[in-house]
Amino acid sequence: MATLSYGSATGRWVLTATILGSGIAAIDATVVGIALPAIGRSFDADLETLQWVVTSYTLALAGLLLIAGALGDRYGRRRIFLVGVVWFAVASVLCGAAPDAPTLIAARALQGVGAALLTPGSLAILQASFRPEDRSRAIGAWSGLGGVATAIGPFLGGWLVGAASWRLIFAINVPIAVVVILLTSRHVPESRDTTATGPVDVPGGTLVTLGLVGVTYGLIEGHSLGWTSPAVLTSLCGGVLLLAGFVWWERRTAHPMLPLDLFASPQFSATNVVTFVVYGAIGGALFLLPIQLQQVSGYTALQAGVSLLPVTAIMLALSARSGALAARIGPRLQMSVGPVVVGLGMALFARITASGSYVLEVLPAVTVLGLGLATTVAPLTSTALSSARSSHAGMASAVNNDVARAAGLVAVAVLPAAAGITGTAYLDPSRLSTGFHTAVLICAALCFVAGALAAATIRNPPHPPATAPAPDKPWMHCAVDAPPPAPAPAHHP
Structure with missing residues (x-):
């Protein structure tokens, strides 16, 4: 039941938790680009490796965003939001401690999963928690302060890279995540979509994610391995077939993700x-x-x-x-x-x-x-x-x-x-x-x-x-x- 008022103490805590939660994903999306040259020097990496540092995160986020929203609707938005924040924090630690580029890429993919879980939840929580007459003010505040977080990201990331190490751009997520977990656990009410029925479309989410992985791998590695190499051809063809399978499945299933x-x-x-x-x-x-x-x-x-x-x-x-x-x-x-x-x-x-x-x-x-x-x-x-x-x-x-x-x-x-x-x-x-x-x-x-x-x-x-x-x-x-x-x-x- 949406009962919180914008000016109430609980309403302010809920707003703070959602702003900070979405903020860590927004900051991370901007600071990594600034840190790429430093990451490349640290691991003596080629450009394809740096591409994977970016795309592994985006792959997981894009592939799982819709299914994550459905999970929140069915199993509780606060619960999935908390899982996403914890997941994102743990993955951030793994990113900051990565001893080599493949480990960093894998940890970035895990970060993307966490971001997919927390991103739809932040706004869904505001919608479900605030009474109708206060929702526009709450979401307007979320928008403006979220923009400040986005603006701070490149500045903060550049300062950390120059003053210390690129690894700190991931470490800053952890204390923010701890605050979000405490505030959410204490102040954010649970909500879910009582009209949502049927199972979550896990096959659809799996098909679209693996399809994107296949196509992306082929496109990134095609130049270095050769466009006719077995690995590239298999990846591109397999990715296209999986995406076609996603469309076929969404047409067939009774409860499509899309x-x-x-x-x-x-x-x-x-x-x-x-x-x-x-x-x-x-x-x-x-x-x-x-x-x-x-x-x-x-x-x-x-x-x-x-x-x-x-x-x-x-x-x-x-x-x-x-x-x-x-x-x-x-x-x-x-x-x-x-x-x-x-x-x-x-x-x-x-x-x-x-x-x-x-x-x-x-x-x-x-x-x-x-x-x-x-x-x-x-x-x-x-x-x-x-x-x-x-x-x-x-x-x-x-x-x-x-x-x-x-x-x-x-x-x-x-x-x-x-x-x-x-x-x-x-x-x-x-x-x-x-x-x-x-x-x-x-x-x-x-x-x-x-x-x-x-x-x-x-x-x-x-x-x-x-x-x-x-x-x-x-x-x-x-x-x-x-x-x-x-x-x-x-x-x-």
Whole structure:
């Protein structure tokens, strides 16, 4: 029963627990990119290894996010949230203590499992705990303070890497997790979806996760092992077959993890195609950018982290206004223009060299990128919600989030090789810079294509779009590692 008020002591403790819980996953997602050059030096690792440090986490998170939400609905959101926090903390310790790169990659995959368990629970707990008239304020506070955590991540990670060791970026999760466990155990009420029936779709979750692993392994290792090598061909073909098996299973099972009738809406399908292209470009470029800044431009880890703060600041300042504008005029204009502006920001990254200054080279690019994201993310997310039936609004948002993460996963696997950055090329400033410029121009072109796709496929509703779907699901976090695009309405997915 949702009975907590926003101003009550218990309500504040519940809010604090959920903010800190989701915060450790948000911080971790941003600090690892800053630490990649240091990790590479520590283990004498090639670029494929660094790709796996990132993608092993994303694989587990993307593959298990939907099934983790179902587990919380059935077995208790507080229980699954706590399991996720404990799991994440233990995996963080393993990451920080990893003696070699394979151990770090395995520990990062375990971290992704923990993140998948805790991420949907944080908002579901707020939805289930606060009375309806206070939910929008609670989720608005969660959004804003979560954005602060995201902004702190690169700064904190860069400082820890420069002052001590990359291992400390994982150690900082442990004391935060302890606080979250204590607060959640003491103050957060248990809740579950009493209407959820049938078994959790474990076969579906297994098929999609193993399918993503197979495809990702083939894409990352194809350049080094050869695209016709038995291992790569087996991995790619097996991954595709498993993903096809996932679709077949979801059509057949009585209780699917992913209701495929969501995609019967042309608007929903088009929105997710645009999401995949835009977030693939963003994920690929932001994987390489911190490496370029440190290996070519001579930035310290701290300077590289701080250099990206304008993106988060702009999104914090403008995303809510962008969402309000889309509600008035419809999403088509912003979803068409926004990706083009993001692409312009990507193209400006091609100006980053070894000799240029932050103000002249980096700041213009991250500023334009931030403006493009602020223009795009809010209408994109709200369109994904409003184009599905209200009863599927929460699932629609979760699918859109997962599509974005899968896009970043594929981009990190494919883009470096497509740009000629393989093996130890990232250690050679000249080769890295040439490849980076190629990569960001590829990303810019993808964003321009996404803008054209949106212009051709997205339609404004005949009336102002409704962004307040069914009251039984939480307002889901937008797919970018930044705050949600707009404060949640009083009734939200």
